[in-house]
Amino acid sequence: MTGRSLHIPARNFALAGMAAVMSVTAVPVLAQDSAAETRIRKLEAEVRALQRRVFPGADGRYFEPEVTAQPQQNNAGPAVPSTTAVTDILARLDALETQIQRLTGQYEEGSFAVRQLTSRVEALEAxxxxxxxxxxxxxxxxxxxxxxxxxxxxxxxxxxxxxxxxxxxxxxxxxxxxxxxxxxxxxxxxxxxxxxxxxxxxxxxxxxxxxxxxxxxxxxxxxxxxxxxxxxxxxxxxxxxxxxxxxxxxxxxxxxxxxxxxxxxxxxxxxxxxxxxxxxxxxxxxxxxxxxxxxxxxxxxxxxxxxxxxxxxxxxx
Structure with a gap:
């Protein structure tokens, strides 16, 4: 009876020790999971803030694409900068064409003046x-x-x-x-x-x-x-x-x-x-x-x- 009574508390003690170890081990694991979740949420918030600046809505207001948005939604974002760049190029081309026309007109006026001067000199000679x-x-x-x-x-x-x-x-x-x-x-x-x-x-x-x-x-x-x-x-x-x-x-x-x-x-x-x-x-x-x-x-x-x-x-x- 004495040996049995001593064996049972020893086993219970062992089980209790294992439970204590497991509980102690679970605390840092849970803490690590919570810290990781906080960092992920922080990163997601920062990405959304960045997206609000990069992807303005057509009505002047900002929309917030999801971090895990579909590829086509991400591709749709740069459409506004791309259109602006094309518009700038077209405007510069128009300005260049206008300048070329103005220079051509000045050249023609100069040529006409030279022809007039030549005619006057020829008249003086004649x-x-x-x-x-x-x-x-x-x-x-x-x-x-x-x-x-x-x-x-x-x-x-x-x-x-x-x-x-x-x-x-x-x-x-x-x-x-x-x-x-x-x-x-x-x-x-x-x-x-x-x-x-x-x-x-x-x-x-x-x-x-x-x-x-x-x-x-x-x-x-x-x-x-x-x-x-x-x-x-x-x-x-x-x-x-x-x-x-x-x-x-x-x-x-x-x-x-x-x-x-x-x-x-x-x-x-x-x-x-x-x-x-x-x-x-x-x-x-x-x-x-x-x-x-x-x-x-x-x-x-x-x-x-x-x-x-x-x-x-x-x-x-």
Whole structure:
């Protein structure tokens, strides 16, 4: 009896020990499973947050694809970036095509300008240059009127065509070469280029060529900001070429077109100078008087010496 009673507690003790071991072992296993589950849930939450940023919905709101979504759902996500990239490429292609068209147009305009210049040079070689003042340049208003010709037979309201420059055989080869040596500006303002080229011809003393070039400028660009300079310089070119009767209509026209223009005062004073050259004292005095009254700042400033010189040439009442 004693041996049996001792055996049973020993077995029970062994079973109890095994149960204790198993319970102790189960605690870290369960703890490990719980930690792994927490990490997995955390990773899934982070992936969903990432998906909300990468895959925006079509209505501007975010949707949350499942982490274990089907492949076709994952493939549908990049559709928006892909479409945006294609759209950007098409927009850039359109911009390139527009730029090519603009460059082509500029090239064609440049080629046309070169052909025009070539034609003018060929015309200079073929015949002596001449210029014609439009008839409306001689219309008179107020106390000023365009003078008659020096011979007293031609009215100023007619079309005062100038005589061809040079001899009947045309300009010499040396003169043509010298004219060609004067470069024409090439900027983004073709009107200013035409005027500047005429100024260069006048400044070099090639008055008939300057007259032709400046006439082209004022007729082709009547609304250009430099047109007041062009008309005034055209009159001066005629005056310097010994043709005051042809110069006077341009001076009068420039003054009457806009009395506040940059060269209107200059033209009025040069009109008086042209009248003096034509021995028309009456009109010269009228022009000088109107110049002093309309442009007192010029009469005592920039044009003072020229005004005083013209006043000394005539005796006005």
């Amino acid at each position: 015949a002596p240059p001449s210029a014609t003042v439009p008839a409306q340049a001689g219309v008179a208003t107020g106390s000023l009127s365009t003078p008659a010709s020096s011979g007293g037979t031609a009215a100023a309201t007619t079309n005062p065509a100038s005589a061809p420059a040079g001899t009947g055989s045309g300009p010499s080869a040396e003169r043509l070469a010298a004219v060609r040596a004067i470069a024409k500006p090439q900027t983004d303002d073709p009107g200013d280029d035409e005027y500047s080229y005429g100024f260069r011809l006048w400044d070099a003393g090639y008055f008939p060529e300057a007259i032709q070039q400046l006439t082209l400028f004022v007729e082709r660009y009547p609304n250009h900001s430099r047109v007041t300079y062009g008309r005034n310089l055209l009159g001066r070119a005629y005056l310097d070429d010994g043709k005051p009767n042809d110069a006077a209509p341009w001076f009068l026209r420039n003054y009457q077109a806009d009395k506040n223009a940059a060269r209107a005062g200059d033209s009025l004073l040069y009109l008086a100078e042209a009248m003096i050259a034509l021995n028309d004292t009456n009109r010269a005095c009228i022009a000088l008087s109107e110049f002093a009254e309309t442009y007192p700042a010029l009469a005592t400033g920039r044009l003072q010496s020229q005004y005083a010189a013209n006043r000394a040439k005539v005796t006005c009442d």
